Amino acid sequence: MSGLKPGRLSLNTATVREQWTLAQCIEGCQRHGIGGIAPWRDKLHEMGTTAAAKAIREAGLSVSGLCRGGWFTERGAIDQAVIDDNRRAVDEAAELDAACLVMVVGGLPKGSKDLPGAWALVEEGLAKTLEYARTQDVKVAIEPLHPMYAADRACVNTMRQALDICDRLGDGIGCAVDVYHVWWDYELEAQLERAGKDRIMAFHICDWLVPTRDLLTDRGMMGDGVIDIPRMRGLAEANGFDGLNEVEIFSALDWWTRDPDEVLATVVERGRTVC
Amino acid sequence: MSGLKPGRLSLNTATVREQWTLAQCIEGCQRHGIGGIAPWRDKLHEMGTTAAAKAIREAGLSVSGLCRGGWFTERGAIDQAVIDDNRRAVDEAAELDAACLVMVVGGLPKGSKDLPGAWALVEEGLAKTLEYARTQDVKVAIEPLHPMYAADRACVNTMRQALDICDRLGDGIGCAVDVYHVWWDYELEAQLERAGKDRIMAFHICDWLVPTRDLLTDRGMMGDGVIDIPRMRGLAEANGFDGLNEVEIFSALDWWTRDPDEVLATVVERGRTVC
Numbered sequence: 432m433s434g435l436k437p438g439r440l441s442l443n444t445a446t447v448r449e450q451w452t453l454a455q456c457i458e459g460c461q462r463h464g465i466g467g468i469a470p471w472r473d474k475l476h477e478m479g480t481t482a483a484a485k486a487i488r489e490a491g492l493s494v495s496g497l498c499r500g501g502w503f504t505e506r507g508a509i510d511q512a513v514i515d516d517n518r519r520a521v522d523e524a525a526e527l528d529a530a531c532l533v534m535v536v537g538g539l540p541k542g543s544k545d546l547p548g549a550w551a552l553v554e555e556g557l558a559k560t561l562e563y564a565r566t567q568d569v570k571v572a573i574e575p576l577h578p579m580y581a582a583d584r585a586c587v588n589t590m591r592q593a594l595d596i597c598d599r600l601g602d603g604i605g606c607a608v609d610v611y612h613v614w615w616d617y618e619l620e621a622q623l624e625r626a627g628k629d630r631i632m633a634f635h636i637c638d639w640l641v642p643t644r645d646l647l648t649d650r651g652m653m654g655d656g657v658i659d660i661p662r663m664r665g666l667a668e669a670n671g672f673d674g675l676n677e678v679e680i681f682s683a684l685d686w687w688t689r690d691p692d693e694v695l696a697t698v699v700e701r702g703r704t705v706c
Numbered sequence: 707m708s709g710l711k712p713g714r715l716s717l718n719t720a721t722v723r724e725q726w727t728l729a730q731c732i733e734g735c736q737r738h739g740i741g742g743i744a745p746w747r748d749k750l751h752e753m754g755t756t757a758a759a760k761a762i763r764e765a766g767l768s769v770s771g772l773c774r775g776g777w778f779t780e781r782g783a784i785d786q787a788v789i790d791d792n793r794r795a796v797d798e799a800a801e802l803d804a805a806c807l808v809m810v811v812g813g814l815p816k817g818s819k820d821l822p823g824a825w826a827l828v829e830e831g832l833a834k835t836l837e838y839a840r841t842q843d844v845k846v847a848i849e850p851l852h853p854m855y856a857a858d859r860a861c862v863n864t865m866r867q868a869l870d871i872c873d874r875l876g877d878g879i880g881c882a883v884d885v886y887h888v889w890w891d892y893e894l895e896a897q898l899e900r901a902g903k904d905r906i907m908a909f910h911i912c913d914w915l916v917p918t919r920d921l922l923t924d925r926g927m928m929g930d931g932v933i934d935i936p937r938m939r940g941l942a943e944a945n946g947f948d949g950l951n952e953v954e955i956f957s958a959l960d961w962w963t964r965d966p967d968e969v970l971a972t973v974v975e976r977g978r979t980v981c
Contacts, residue, residue: 544934550892579854581890582916582932589864592892615856617825617867641857643921657857659819 435676435702441467441495443635443679444474447694449687453478457490463695467493467675469633470527472520480523487527494529495675496572496607496633503556504537504549504586517560524569530674531572531632532564533607538583549586558600565603572632573597574607579646589613590622597630605630608667609679611637611650614658620666628671636660636706637680648683652697654705664706676706710951710977716742716770718910718954719749722969724962728753732765738970742768742950744908745802747795755798762802769804770950771847771882771908778831779812779824779861792835799844805949806847806907807839808882813858824861833875840878847907848872849882854921864888865897872905880905883942884954886912886925889933895941903946911935911981912955923958927972929980939981951981 442465444456451459453474460468468487475483475497487494500520506513524532536553539546557571564571573593576585587593590613593606606626613619623631638656643649653660664676678698680686686694717740719731726734728749735743743762750758750772762769775795781788799807811828814821832846839846848868851860862868865888868881881901888894898906913931918924928935939951953973955961961969 539932544932546890546892546934577854578852578890579918579921582914586890588890588892595892615821615853615861615863617821617863617870639857643854646854646918646921657814657819659821 434704435706437464437699437702438466439676440465440698440702441469441493441675441677442695442698443469443498443677444471445498446678446680446686446698447691448474450691453483454486455691457486457492459691459695460492461490462692463699465695465699467495467677469494469496469498469677469679471498472523475523480526484526484528493675494527495677496531496533497524497527497529499533499535499574500560500571501534501556501585502537504540504552507540507543509552509556509559513556514559517556518563521560521564521567521569525567529569531570531605531607533633534571534573535576536573536585536587538581538586546581546586553586554596554599557596557604561600561604570632571604572607573604574609575612577612589616589618590626591618594622594625594630605632607633607635609635610658610660610663611635611639614639614663619663623666623670626670631667631670631672632674633677634664634667634672634674635677635679637678644684648681650681652680652686653678653701660706676702709979710981712739712974712977713741714951715740715973715977716744716768716950716952717970717973718744718773718952719746720773721953721955721961721973722966723749725966728758729761730966732761732767734966734970735767736765737967738974740970740974742770742952744769744771744773744952744954746773747798750798755801759801759803768950769802770952771806771808772799772802772804774808774810774849775835775846776809776831776860777812778828779815782815782818784827784831784834788831789834792831793838796835796839796842796844800842804844806845806880806882808908809846809848810851811848811860811862813856813861821856821861828861829871829874832871832879836875836879845907846879847882848879849884850887852887864891864893865901866893869897869900869905880907882908882910884910885933885935885938886910886914889914889938894938898941898945901945906942906945906947907949908952909939909942909947909949910952910954911939912953919959923956925956927955927961928953928976935981951977
């Protein structure tokens with residue numbers, strides 16, 4: 432498999448979140464020939480959704496996803512505040528014409544050890560959000576997070592688990608596949624086949640470093656770790672995925688400290704050479 | 707479910723590995739009324755297997771497991787050195803009359819990104835070890851490690867994956883279930899049922915801390931984290947497990963720095979109150 436041209440990459444704003452605003456990210460993508468962008472909502476709100484949508488459109492960028500809805504377990508119940516926040520996220524995804532709204536579903540409620548209870552909250556929240564998202568023509572993408580985040584970020588941790596939820600909830604919901612979270616899973620090939628084109632809604636790339644010095648913010652640039660990205664991209668594409676390859680790197684110790692134009696130049700080069 | 711009496715606990719020597727020799731661990735278990743022990747091989751070799759077996763027997767302790775065989779991927783091939791080391795581990799487990807030989811199977815070979823290749827090496831190594839273990843009446847227990855160790859310690863990361871291997875290899879092989887590694891898995895209940903009494907060969911307890919400051923050595927004392935240990939123990943026992951509850955805590959920042967008699971007293975107290 433040949434490498435990725437920059438037009439097939441998308442920049443998740445988390446990759447330069449310490450350095451750039453959304454407006455700077457949009458300009459940076461243009462400058463480096465990157466084909467798409469995936470804003471986080473904090474940066475989107477800073478800029479304003481309408482202004483951001485206009486700037487992204489005028490820059491000729493696609494939106495590979497909006498990060499993030501979800502967080503259904505935070506308040507211990509699916510109350511109106513949780514529902515409303517997710518509705519706003521759906522509205523923003525619609526205004527951006529995002530390929531999907533990425534869901535980080537939430538971990539255990541504070542002080543709780545009740546994992547089955549958390550799973551139930553998540554499914555209730557997803558169902559209610561999906562109901563509204565269908566009316567706005569927005570696709571909902573569950574992002575299974577690495578199991579090391581089960582307690583504090585997301586208690587959906589494998590493609591199998593996410594697809595079981597999708598099976599129960601019906602059309603319009605699928606998965607955001609991030610190599611960092613699922614690379615280790617011996618079932619990945621089978622579950623990508625099970626997901627199929629309609630349910631592989633996003634494909635995120637970065638790398639798993641050895642050693643990993645921090646559970647959250649020590650993710651690697653593609654090529655610096657142990658993930659066989661071409662194999663995983665091949666599996667996604669063999670099952671029909673034809674969207675952008677979204678680069679999302681949480682890296683407090685390295686890439687967040689660098690000149691963001693150097694970061695984007697490296698992203699483009701690694702896209703060509705190791706992805 | 708009522709708590710655990712100390713006689714139903716076993717001390718994995720890793721819990722006080724920085725403080726005590728195996729001989730001291732054996733005496734410590736006696737002093738605190740703990741019913742069993744699970745030596746790591748480095749400590750076993752320091753004391754000598756025959757001397758250790760005698761001391762453990764005289765102390766009236768059971769051996770809930772020997773840690774560890776495996777590490778099949780380290781040399782990139784299942785060569786004679788790997789086979790011989792695992793045979794020695796089997797012999798040691800037999801001499802100790804251990805409930806099982808715990809297998810930490812190994813991660814990616816150095817410099818490799820070939821996870822399917824690593825899985826194949828692991829299965830070859832397990833098959834060869836099992837063949838010999840059957841002749842010595844030693845049970846082989848695959849320990850699925852948390853997916854965050856897939857690269858550098860074990861590329862078998864779920865109960866489902868371990869049991870798929872067991873299904874292919876036949877009798878005499880099962881799982882060591884450590885709550886730290888599998889607590890997050892929505893399939894745990896179903897997979898423990900699938901495993902059944904014969905294949906739940908060990909049950910290890912500790913806790914998942916939030917936040918976790920280090921991927922390897924920041925495991926918590928039972929009760930200090932988010933794992934619902936009684937629920938998990940209940941699932942194991944409902945499927946026939948009646949062995950000891952082995953306490954294995956890697957804790958460079960906390961328990962390894964304390965007076966080991968304080969550690970054991972805490973283990974006993976937490977066994978009664980939160981397990």
